[in-house]
Amino acid sequence: MRLRQFILMKKKDFYEEEAKKILKHVQFKHPSEIDLFTLCDLYGMKINHIKEPYSRSWPIKDKRRGLIELGTYKNEIVERQILAEEFSHLYLHYSNELLMNEYSLNKTELQAFKLAANLLMPVSWILKADVSQHYNNRQILADELAKEYNVTVDFALNRLNLLQETCIFNTDSDELRELQPDPIFYRIPNVKKQNLVIMADGKEQFSL
Numbered sequence: 001m002r003l004r005q006f007i008l009m010k011k012k013d014f015y016e017e018e019a020k021k022i023l024k025h026v027q028f029k030h031p032s033e034i035d036l037f038t039l040c041d042l043y044g045m046k047i048n049h050i051k052e053p054y055s056r057s058w059p060i061k062d063k064r065r066g067l068i069e070l071g072t073y074k075n076e077i078v079e080r081q082i083l084a085e086e087f088s089h090l091y092l093h094y095s096n097e098l099l100m101n102e103y104s105l106n107k108t109e110l111q112a113f114k115l116a117a118n119l120l121m122p123v124s125w126i127l128k129a130d131v132s133q134h135y136n137n138r139q140i141l142a143d144e145l146a147k148e149y150n151v152t153v154d155f156a157l158n159r160l161n162l163l164q165e166t167c168i169f170n171t172d173s174d175e176l177r178e179l180q181p182d183p184i185f186y187r188i189p190n191v192k193k194q195n196l197v198i199m200a201d202g203k204e205q206f207s208l
Contacts, residue, residue, distance in 0.1 A: 001130070001131040001132075001133075001138070002127065002128055002129065002130065002131065003126065003127050003128070003129045003130075003131055003140060003196075004127035004128065005131070006131070006138075006169045006170050006195075006196060006208075007127070007167055007168070007169060007170070008168045008169060008170045009167070009168040010166060010167045010168075011166050011167075012166075013118075013123075013165070013166045015111075015114040015115045015117075015118045016118050016122075016123050016166070018091070018115060018118070019115060019118035019119050019122060020122075022039070022091070022119065023119065023122070025039070025042055026038060026039055026042070030125075030148075031119075031120055031121060031122055031125055031149055032148065032149050032150040034119065034120065036080055036083040036084055036087060037083070039087060040068065040083070040087055043064055043065065043087070043090070043091070044064075044065040045064075045065060045066055045067070045068055045087060045090050046066075046067050046068070047067075047068045047070050047083075048067065048068070048069050048070065049070050049072070050069045050070065050071055050072070051071075051072050052071050052072065053071050053072060053073065054071045055068065055069060055070050055071040055082050055083075055086050056068075056069050056086075057069070057086045057089045057090050059089070059090050059093060059094050061094050064090055064091045065090065066090040068083070068086045068087070068090065070082070070083060070086065077150055077151060077152055078152065080120070080150065080151075081116065081120065081151055081152065081155050084116035084119050084120050085109075085112045085113060085116040086112075087116070087119075088111070088112040088113070088114075088115035088116045088119070089108065089112045091115065092108070092111055092112060092115060093108050093111075093112070113158070114162060117155070117158065117159040117162055120149060120150075120151055120155070120159075121145070121149050121151065121155075121156070121159045123163070123166070125149075126145065126149075126159065126160070126163075129145060130144075131196065137195070137197045137204075138195045138196050138197065139197050139198075139199050140160065140196065140197070140198050140199065140208075141199050141200075142156045142157050142160060142198055142199060142200040142205065143156075143199075143200055143201065145160070153200050153201070156200075157198065157200055157205055157206075160198050160208070161198075161206065163208060164208060167208075169195075169196055169208045195207070196208040
């Protein structure tokens with residue numbers, strides 16, 4: 001089964017639509033192949049590498065351009081995620097982060113993550129994710145998605161969690177239950193059936 005089979009309703013999302021516009025400018029067979037450095041170059045965003053373990057961006061109020069000071073990280077996967085978020089900051093925001101209060105800063109960080117998540121793990125792709133039946137749960141393995149999309153497990157978990165803002169899932173489908181009979185469920189009394197459980201490191205993280 002695929003995750004898209006469980007959708008009851010999906011609403012339009014600003015960050016999803018913006019990501020589609022952006023990704024039209026790059027060629028890829030799978031989102032894991034998206035070259036963030038090329039994408040930044042296409043938008044006139046200059047990248048300087050720095051030795052500090054953090055990054056920052058300096059916007060210019062002209063066509064979403066600016067400077068990204070990209071920090072040094074333990075691996076390319078983390079660097080790719082950070083670059084996607086800094087790209088998103090320059091694409092979305094014109095304000096200098098150093099001049100923001102805590103509320104505004106947290107808000108812009110969340111907005112940047114939402115766009116970055118839609119760039120690295122577009123919704124049209126992750127809705128193809130496998131849903132496996134395991135006893136009384138239908139599970140999605142965030143670990144496997146992280147490997148597939150070349151992101152960390154935490155990033156994949158946060159991306160999946162965002163789906164709850166735009167999608168309503170059918171968590172108790174009689175039709176799907178008939179297609180995937182679960183005799184154990186019916187033999188054990190007082191067992192509450194759980195559906196669409198997100199798993200990571202062999203543990204349940206949350207349910208959609």
